[in-house]
Amino acid sequence: MRTRITELFGIEHPIMQGGMHYVGFAELAAAVSNAGGIGVITGLTQRTPEDLAREIAKCRALTDKPFGVNITFLPSVTPPDYPGYIRAVVEGGVKVVETAGNNPQKWLPALKEAGIKVIHKCTAVRHALKAEAIGCDAVSVDGFECGGHPGEDDVPNFILLPRAAESLKIPFLASGGMADGRSLVAALALGADGINMGTRFIATQEAPVHENVKQAIVAATELDTRLVMRPLRNTERVLVNAGVERLLQKEKDLGGNIKFEDIFNEVAGVYPKIMKDGDMDAGAWSCGMVAGLIHDIPTVAELVSRTMAEAESIIRSRLGGML
Numbered sequence: 001m002r003t004r005i006t007e008l009f010g011i012e013h014p015i016m017q018g019g020m021h022y023v024g025f026a027e028l029a030a031a032v033s034n035a036g037g038i039g040v041i042t043g044l045t046q047r048t049p050e051d052l053a054r055e056i057a058k059c060r061a062l063t064d065k066p067f068g069v070n071i072t073f074l075p076s077v078t079p080p081d082y083p084g085y086i087r088a089v090v091e092g093g094v095k096v097v098e099t100a101g102n103n104p105q106k107w108l109p110a111l112k113e114a115g116i117k118v119i120h121k122c123t124a125v126r127h128a129l130k131a132e133a134i135g136c137d138a139v140s141v142d143g144f145e146c147g148g149h150p151g152e153d154d155v156p157n158f159i160l161l162p163r164a165a166e167s168l169k170i171p172f173l174a175s176g177g178m179a180d181g182r183s184l185v186a187a188l189a190l191g192a193d194g195i196n197m198g199t200r201f202i203a204t205q206e207a208p209v210h211e212n213v214k215q216a217i218v219a220a221t222e223l224d225t226r227l228v229m230r231p232l233r234n235t236e237r238v239l240v241n242a243g244v245e246r247l248l249q250k251e252k253d254l255g256g257n258i259k260f261e262d263i264f265n266e267v268a269g270v271y272p273k274i275m276k277d278g279d280m281d282a283g284a285w286s287c288g289m290v291a292g293l294i295h296d297i298p299t300v301a302e303l304v305s306r307t308m309a310e311a312e313s314i315i316r317s318r319l320g321g322m323l
């Protein structure tokens with residue numbers, strides 16, 4: 001399949017694996033790229049720019065296909081060493097960067113000069129238009145369904161994607177709720193140039209996370225995610241568990257007076273406990289509603305190839321047959 005995204009990234013299939021904290025390591029990124037999509041290493045999971053440089057080198061040893069690095073720009077009192085992470089990406093010869101969070105404008109000149117394609121993740125059309133205006137090559141449009149941070153507008157992809165399509169000139173990926181060939185065809189029909197998947201890629205053989213995490217996703221239904229940190233305007237969609245129930249109770253009890261310190265135990269340092277130790281009640285970790293569509297733990301190659309086969313069959317047989 002050829003779309004503006006396969007052309008832009010030089011890949012076979014229009015499927016991206018979004019950056020995921022404590023999931024997007026070299027093993028998963030390389031598996032997605034080897035399967036013909038584009039895998040992404042999560043920059044900030046690496047403690048230092050030197051660690052990121054090592055992870056990039058590791059990924060390069062596992063694949064000769066293009067892969068990307070996610071750099072999430074968070075508001076922070078003591079920000080990570082962003083210049084160092086950007087340097088690691090440029091010096092590591094990475095060709096695609098997925099930015100997320102705050103406006104990446106400040107970092108674009110360095111990335112562009114190195115010939116890196118930048119895809120910015122957005123949850124609103126106005127942010128996507130801003131990304132286009134500052135020179136991003138593409139955007140990833142994350143609907144309300146998505147695992148992670150859906151923003152505060154709550155617009156689901158059935159509205160958000162066609163709104164993006166009628167507003168943007170640059171290529172864009174549909175993100176949030178994408179699971180299979182049906183998602184891909186629907187995304188293309190709504191105007192996107194491919195799909196970005198997060199949660200679906202966690203439940204794969206190669207995802208370097210504890211087996212409990214994969215089983216929790218398979219067991220979950222579309223009713224099992226919750227929105228946390230809404231009162232702090234930092235909404236995150238997470239899988240419900242005992243820690244999340246505790247957090248939600250605090251939000252209820254404290255109302256508008258809640259502060260980050262109040263929920264520190266349920267959100268800070270949770271990812272390694274979940275992803276490495278499989279301690280599934282440790283607290284809030286991102287998971288999409290798409291969990292309801294995930295029923296197995298295939299290899300990444302199986303997932304990508306069956307997604308493409310299903311998409312092709314829907315287009316040729318199901319849709320073609322209706323005409």
Ligand SMILES: Cc1cc2nc3c(=O)[nH]c(=O)nc-3n(C[C@H](O)[C@H](O)[C@H](O)COP(=O)(O)O)c2cc1C
Pocket residue numbers: 017018019020021023042070072099100101121142145146147148149175176177178196197198199200285286287288289290
């Ligand atoms: C466990 C997990 C961790 C994530 N961490 C990040 C992150 O660090 N940076 C980022 O930009 N997006 C992050 N995301 C969002 C994904 O890249 C992607 O946009 C999202 O998962 C798409 O929705 P889906 O889960 O419905 O496929 C994360 C998602 C999950 C599920």
